[in-house]
Each structure stands twice: as C-alpha cells, then as structure tokens.
Amino acid sequence: MLTRRDLLKIGGAASGVFFLRGKAQPSGKKVLHKPVGEHPIICPYCATGCGMIAAAQGGKLVNLEGDPDHPINRGKLCSKGEAARGFVESPYRMTKTxxxxxxxxxxxxxxxxxxxxxxxxxxxxxxxxxxxxxxxxxxxxxxxxxxxxxxxxxxxxxxxxxxxxxxxxxxxxxxxxxxxxxHSSTVPALGESFGRGAMTNHPIDFKNSDVIIIEGGNPAEQHPLTFKWIMEAKDNGAKVIVVDPRFNRSASRADIFAQIRVGTDIAFMGGMINYILENNLYDEYYVKNYTNATLLIDPEFKTATDLDGLFSGYQPTPDNPNEKGVYDRSTWKYQLGEDGYAKRDMTMTDPHSVFQLLKRHYSRYTIPMVSKITGIPEAKLKQIYDLYGSTGKADRVGTITYAMGATQHSYGTQHIRSYAVVQLLLGNIGKAGGGVNALRGHSNVQGSTDxxxxxxxxxxxxxxPDRKFPTLQSYLEAKTPKKLLPNAPNWWENLPKYFVSQLKAWWPTIDPQISYHYxxxxxxxxxxxxxxxxxxxxxxxxxxxxxxxxxxxxxxxxxxxxxxxxxxxxxxxxxxxxxxxxxxxxxxxxxxxxxxxxxxxxxxxxxxxxxPTPVWAEKTGSITNTGLWAQWYEKAAEAPDG
Missing domain, CATH: 3.40.50.740 (Rossmann fold)
Known part of the structure; x- marks a missing residue:
C-alpha cells in the first residue's frame, strides 16, 4: 500500500529527475556518504525550501550541509541555512514544562x-x-x-x-x-485574478524569464537561493529591474534601479498599465481569449476616473467612526444574456467592456503624472515600461516578484492586483518564466495557510460558513460560483464535493447535513x-x-x-x-x-x-515551500532531555 509519506518521497525523487542535469538512474534509498546517521531535511527559515543533509550521532546533530541532489539549492546554503545548526543547539532552548x-x-x-x-x-x-x-x-x-x-x-x-x-x-x-x-493581501489579490492566491510559478522558473521586476522585496537578502535563479536568468541574458525606496543588495545586481517614493507603488503600476494599453503592447489574442476583457459590465457602473476618485455606489457613513463610507455594489456586475452567460464584445470597443473600462480607469496615469507622484524620472519610467512591455510578444516572457514590501501596506491587495493586471495584459500568466511570484517568509507559511x-x-x-446560511444546501448554493461563459473553466463548481468531503473527513459517521452545524x-x-x-x-x-x-x-x-x-x-x-x-x-x-x-x-x-517543543530537525513531516512543493523531512536528532 502506498502511504502519504511514500508519495511525498516519490514526488521528491521525481522532481530531481526533471530539474537536475544528467541521466536519471534507477535507485533505491538515497545513499549518503558519512559513516554516521544522515537524514534529508528541509531548511527551516525562508520558504524557498532548500534541501539539507543532517548528520546525527547518538541522537545529537553533528553536521548540517546543503543537499547536492536537491533541485532548488543544489548543495548551496545561504547564511541562514548555514547557521541553522546553532538554532537546534541553542543553550536558550527550554526543556521543562x-x-x-x-x-x-x-x-x-x-x-x-x-x-x-x-x-x-x-x-x-x-x-x-x-x-x-x-x-x-x-x-x-x-x-x-x-x-x-x-x-x-x-x-x-x-x-x-x-x-x-x-x-x-x-x-x-x-x-x-x-x-x-x-501575505494576507496576496490571497484575495491573486485569488480573484487566477482562482488561487499563491505564487503562480516556482523559484527555479525564474531562470526562464527574459525580464524580471522585483518590487516590494529584496530576495538577494531575504531569499538568497531564490535570487540565485534570478542571477541564472541574468546570466542567460535576462534584464532585472528593481523598484524600491532603498538601494538594497538586490538593486546592486539590477540592470535598472528605480528609486520610488514610499507608498506610491500603485501609481507606478498604474502608469505601466496605461502605457501598455496606449502603446498597444498587450497580447491581443491572449487578452481576448484568456481574460475577462471582452465581457460587458452593467452600464450604470462608473470608474474612479468617471467619478473623480470614487466608484459607483459610494455611500458616506458619517455616523460610523470606523469607516468613511461603504459601497453599494449592485452595479458591479456583468451584463447577462438570456442564456444566463455574460455578454461579450470580441472587438473590445464597447464602452462597457472590461477592456474599455480598464483603459478609462488608468487613463489618468500618464508618465508625467506618475513621475510627479513616484519621484522616478520620466525617462526612466519610459525605459522600464518599454522594456517590460516587450514581454507582451510571443517570444518573450516577464515575471514580477515581491514579498512583504508589497503586502504590508493598507492598499496591499490593490497593489498586488495591479501586478496581475499587467501580467494578464502581456500574456505572462501560464507561461514558463512568467507569473506573479509572491515569495513567502516562513518555511511552512504556505502550508499552514493551505x-x-x-x-x-x-x-x-x-x-x-456565515450565519446567513442555516443549512448545508443554502451554503453550497450561495458559495458555488456559476460559469460566466459556456466554455469557461470553473474549478470552484466542485465546491460541494470538496466541502462534503471535508465534513466526512472530520465527522465520518455523521450525515453532512448534520455535521455542517458542528x-x-x-x-x-x-x-x-x-x-x-x-x-x-x-x-x-x-x-x-x-x-x-x-x-x-x-x-x-x-x-x-x-x-x-x-x-x-x-x-x-x-x-x-x-x-x-x-x-x-x-x-x-x-x-x-x-x-x-x-x-x-x-x-x-x-x-x-x-x-517546550521539538524543532524541525527533531521531528518528521512535510512542509510546503513558496513554490507550492510539499517536501518531506525526516527526524535527524532527539529533542533535549527535560
């Protein structure tokens, strides 16, 4: 019988076959080279997910080094990984309850x-x-x-x-x-854009990019072994753009560094969106066939450009000290035909199409205006927009990567959403070397979120479930989305299956109609x-x-x-x-x-x-890295006596 542990081990071996050079040879258990007990584990620090080999003797960790067979780090470790043994052996660890x-x-x-x-x-x-x-x-x-x-x-x-x-x-x-x-702002931004709120590609995939924007992160210091793949792309001819208020270590390796005024990222990205639209740099075939740009919106909907900074439906709430106003979103919807599907304009010229609304909304973000807001010179803005806009061609691809420099703003969700808009316009989603790549910080913050x-x-x-749904049926009817187009994929139409399966996993002997109330x-x-x-x-x-x-x-x-x-x-x-x-x-x-x-x-x-609890080297399990790989780690040492 194939266990979950066996499956993860097989998956790890398979990833090595696909990502490492040389012939794949049939083998049994991994042969390690020291005459003491050795165990493959995963680095406990950032979420790059680098492989390590831990050597133990008498239940104590005696050596820790990079795993040369691991496809992400290929034997290398950053300073954090090199120092990880000190965490295990720290004299400050508690041993008593x-x-x-x-x-x-x-x-x-x-x-x-x-x-x-x-x-x-x-x-x-x-x-x-x-x-x-x-x-x-x-x-x-x-x-x-x-x-x-x-x-x-x-x-x-x-x-x-x-x-x-x-x-x-x-x-x-x-x-x-x-x-x-x-990364709580990442989940709604990318979830609404792509269906899943996580890194779209993988750190290794940076090597396939032609242009890389780093905005809201400093991977050279925060995710050094991820940055190694960015440098491999650079060695292959890729251009690296860093947008940051500080000239940091990542910026020192960039082809273009744009020093942006703090808090003006949306203006910078809005300028890029407007430049792409006005100069026809977008991938027209991709936009028409793989985005919602052709769909028609309620004629009563108005953008912030139409209403001087507010969308339609804004209602002030002077009696509420916690907020200035709320939106009535009754006009924030697609026009539906008699068949129940969204109406489309494949020419994208209808003034109520998503494409035209997008153009109108971002029309204010001209290069002079963006330069005034962000502090980036006009010539440099044009240089960046032209370079990244070039990835809208079929033979080029670009990626945008970020970390908490983008997420930890009051407007973090809108900021990250603008990354998604750019990538969809250029057709950079669903391609090797493309995507919107959120770099997560803790070793298993992706898995704990999953x-x-x-x-x-x-x-x-x-x-x-919310209190408004008193029964399982009412919840599923409200939360299961309908297709907007006859041939559109709709992953979440399977919500009833997933949800009932979850209820059965937790309360296997109880009817889901009843366990829903638990x-x-x-x-x-x-x-x-x-x-x-x-x-x-x-x-x-x-x-x-x-x-x-x-x-x-x-x-x-x-x-x-x-x-x-x-x-x-x-x-x-x-x-x-x-x-x-x-x-x-x-x-x-x-x-x-x-x-x-x-x-x-x-x-x-x-x-x-x-x-007191054991640490990562003292237990067995799996963790999920920023690129969504679930990786197995084995217990190498014993927890301190206490």
Missing part, C-alpha cells in the same frame, strides 16, 4: 501529565461557560468567542491539519497565524466586541482579549508580544487573558509577558502554561 500562577513572579516546574490535564480543564470550562448557540439576532452559530488559537507557520503540514481540526471541533472562530500579518489556520477559510481555501458560523460578535463586526482576524483577536470577551489563548510558535501591530496593545491584551498556553522551543516575550520591564507581575492575572 513550566507553569506560571496568576500574579506570580516566577515559573514553576510541573509534570507534563499535570499540564495536559489542567489545560484540558481550562479549555472545557471556558468553552462550556461561554458557549454561544444563538447570537444576539437569533441565528444559530454554535461557537465560542472566549478561546483563540494563534500560530503554526513553523510547524509541519500534518501538525497544522491537526491544529485546525482541533480548533474547529472546539467551535473556535478566533483562529489566526503569521500569514495574516504577512491547511486553513485563518478564521475565514477551511482547508483548501473553502469559505467558512462548524462555528461567522457573524457579528456577541455583545458587539468589536462593534457588530464579523472580523475575527489577528488584530480583532487581540482587541477581544483586551476588551474582555476572549478569555483563553493557545499560542503555537508565534510571538504576538513582538510581532503584532501595536505591541503595547498586544501585551496589554495578553495581560487581560484568564489563561494562555504557549508551545515553543524558547521562552518568548509572549510566554513571559508578565516579566517585561515596567510591569508588576502581581498585577498580571494571566495563568500561563508553557510546553
């Missing part, structure tokens, strides 16, 4: 059995006391807003799946991890914390702890006391909890928030349970 009583100024060692029993009591008691069957408006929601689960991007896929299964079974909606504060450690999705990016439903917070909002994301989670409704939190491999926005608020939120469970190799600022300077531990009533 520790308990901090409310108001105490010290840790107490406790047996693991006692810890597990006490943690289970806190979870059950809190869940029972604060269980919400019906919300304030009478909807059946079956949830608790008193417990949160936070973290997971440094854990393996198998662990992440157990985390989300556990949290959803408890009825939690406060489920978040690192992805929310790094396994849905976020409040609004279930594994596979299925939306979490899932906590989204909806406005009971008691209005935050005020009648359905937001259970990272910031809302901490706000709920600070305000009081959130009583307990489980934190796995995340450190909100250091990484959250407004850390002073985050630390006060931790002070406000009744109890907290922390699983981490180290005593983090989160687990020891009651020790921080200026705070009297006696005033902090949070009960803390700390459980």
């Amino acid at each position: 520790l308990y901090r009583a409310p108001g105490s100024d010290k840790w107490e060692e406790k047996p693991i059995d006692w810890m597990i029993q006490e943690i289970a009591k806190r979870i059950k008691d809190t869940r029972d006391k604060y269980w919400i069957r019906q919300d304030d408006d009478g909807y059946v929601v079956n949830r608790t807003e008193a417990i949160a689960f936070l973290g997971g991007s440094s854990n393996g896929n198998e662990e992440c799946y157990l985390f989300i299964k556990f949290a959803r079974a408890l009825g939690l909606n406060y489920i978040e991890h690192q992805a929310r504060i790094c 396994h849905a450690l976020l409040y609004h999705i279930l594994p596979g990016y299925m939306p979490v 899932l906590a439903k989204l909806g406005p917070h009971v008691g209005g914390k935050p005020d009648k909002s359905s937001d259970y994301s990272h910031h809302a989670l901490l706000h709920a702890a600070l305000a009081g409704p959130l009583k307990g939190m489980i934190v796995v491999g995340q450190n909100p006391a250091m990484s959250a926005a407004n850390v002073n608020m985050a630390r006060k939120a931790l002070d406000s909890l009744d109890w907290m469970v922390v699983l981490d190799p180290f005593e983090t600022e989160t687990s020891a928030h009651w020790k921080r300077p200026g705070v009297n531990p006696a005033d902090v009533k949070t009960e803390v349970f700390f459980i």
